[in-house]
Amino acid sequence: MSEPEYPRFPSELRQSGRLPQARWCPSPNFGPRPDQDDISLLVVHNISLPPQQFGGSHIEDFFCNRLDTSAHPYFEEIGGMKVSSHLLIRRDGELLQFVSLRDRAWHAGRSVFCGREECNDYSIGIELEGADHIPYTADQYRQLTEVTREIMAAWPAITEDRIAGHSDIAPGRKTDPGPAFDWRHFRRLLGS
Template sequence: MTRSPDAARDTALPWDGGWHRAAQRLVSPNYGDRPALPSSAIDLIVVHSISLPPGEYGTGHVQQLFTNTLDWDAHPYFQSIRGLAVSSHFFIERTGMLWQFVSCDQRAWHAGQSSYRGRNQCNDDSIGIELEGLEGREFEAPQYQTLARLCLDIEKRYAIEYIAGHEHIAPGRKQDPGPGFDWRLLHDALRWPLRRFPVATLAGHPPPR
């Protein structure tokens, strides 16, 4: 059967509704409807870091946490987060592999108590991306590559005006992704205006034009 030009174009797009076609889909039960907002209000990307147990990679425990299937008795650290119900839209492994747990049209539970660009409750109007890593440590080149491509694809569907770390939207409460994250590298890959980035990440850059 010959596919119509419109169908061929649709399958070439990076999105299937709020789901990214390149991501491994693993649906989390931890999500909700966004408030009644114009689509242009989804204008913030929040970058996080996570590893379970902290500093251990490739365990599959992050995916289990986001889908409420983590065995709380599998590691002593898990007792400190027992019963936690959280999620993120995306998770990027050290290899660059991309996972998605919540449609970007829905509200994931990644930001917690937060405030940015004059608005509170950033879960309502942001998209959360978790990088496999530990705050203060460095991240891998494939992660930056996947993150940059993902951010550019998100911008194709949503009116992104800001990108920030969890530490910037919940200062004093959160420290991720931390000083090991290279904001300059991400900026150079995205070529977005500096005004979209937190002021604290702009050291060493020329002033915005």
């Protein structure tokens, strides 16, 4: 995988909402933000379909409402859900984009950050292909770091203290990105 070109112009990303290095996979599961200028939180998630299995197109199919529910028993449980994320980083570092960063993806659900509810309204969601107790890959940390830097440059209200896990904004309901996610390592990479 070749290294993406950095830095890009933050104003271009703010205007387009699209990361040119990402494979575009448009999801119908999004809506307008109440205020497009109020993007001030980045949320890190994990997802694997089936649970704790990696590879294949199941995550992409799920976010695009075309998951074959007969392919695995777990898919019958989630087949009717309408969810999305802005971005997905696969195990090999491949970056997929489902929703423009300017729009409201459906990734956080009922959530609160620093006393403010409805995090989908003002956040960007990044899914890592992974599971709570399975270590993430070096390629994923590298890609997450580069994408986070680019997002922070475009939306300066997203500072290091405004990067949270799904478990931080929906405690008791969500556990991702889980104990396998090395926040210290990620923050060191982000600072270098």
